Amino acid sequence: MSPIITTPAPPYYAVIFTSLRDPDDRGYSKMADRMVKRVQQQEGFLGFESAREELGITVSYWRDLSSIERWKADLEHREAQKKGKEFWYRAYTIRIAKVEREYAL
Amino acid sequence: MSPIITTPAPPYYAVIFTSLRDPDDRGYSKMADRMVKRVQQQEGFLGFESAREELGITVSYWRDLSSIERWKADLEHREAQKKGKEFWYRAYTIRIAKVEREYAL
Numbered sequence: 001m002s003p004i005i006t007t008p009a010p011p012y013y014a015v016i017f018t019s020l021r022d023p024d025d026r027g028y029s030k031m032a033d034r035m036v037k038r039v040q041q042q043e044g045f046l047g048f049e050s051a052r053e054e055l056g057i058t059v060s061y062w063r064d065l066s067s068i069e070r071w072k073a074d075l076e077h078r079e080a081q082k083k084g085k086e087f088w089y090r091a092y093t094i095r096i097a098k099v100e101r102e103y104a105l
Numbered sequence: 106m107s108p109i110i111t112t113p114a115p116p117y118y119a120v121i122f123t124s125l126r127d128p129d130d131r132g133y134s135k136m137a138d139r140m141v142k143r144v145q146q147q148e149g150f151l152g153f154e155s156a157r158e159e160l161g162i163t164v165s166y167w168r169d170l171s172s173i174e175r176w177k178a179d180l181e182h183r184e185a186q187k188k189g190k191e192f193w194y195r196a197y198t199i200r201i202a203k204v205e206r207e208y209a210l
Contacts, residue, residue: 003160004123004198014121014202016164018109018154049123051156055108057164059121085210093109093209097119097202104198105190 005047005061010099012046013062019092021056028088031080042071061099068096110152110166115204117151118167124197126161133193136185147176166204173201 021028039045039060044067048060062068071077144150144165149172153165167173176182
């Protein structure tokens with residue numbers, strides 16, 4: 001289960017990844033587990049929140065844009081991105097956004 | 106079902122609402138349906154994407170900050186916010202973020 005995470009005082013960055021999966025796994029679950037472990041070692045990674053019904057939404061949080069760029073360029077992650085485009089996702093949208101305010105209950 | 110929506114070229118705003126529901130409905134579903142209808146009439150509203158497992162994530166998209174402020178101050182929505190705090194959510198975090206880049210498959 002993905003809990004609500006605690007993030008530092010804004011500003012920081014969010015990557016909003018919205019996707020429709022292909023129903024076949026074709027190695028997706030194994031790679032997803034690897035990427036979850038790997039991203040946690042990335043400098044500037046603050047955490048992520050994720051939920052999927054038919055639509056999947058994963059929001060990852062980052063200290064700054066350069067941390068996001070480094071993760072995007074990570075070699076293992078690039079391999080995952082390539083397979084995502086070829087096999088795992090029917091469609092996705094990625095939005096990079098600067099978090100300006102935050103409040104919680 | 107909530108599809109991946111089409112948004113204009115950045116910049117625009119995202120409200121990332123991450124929540125843990127109380128298991129009892131207590132009027133939640135009825136109010137949620139009303140709010141979904143009502144938000145679509147708001148000036149500056151661009152659409153939303155939503156998914157829930159144990160964690161729920163709803164991301165709504167807006168033309169600018171003042172549209173978000175008007176929706177936050179809407180009287181019926183304020184009533185829903187109040188009940189959300191009292192009855193429907195065990196915890197939530199709201200993050201307001203400026204979308205700077207977007208790309209899609």
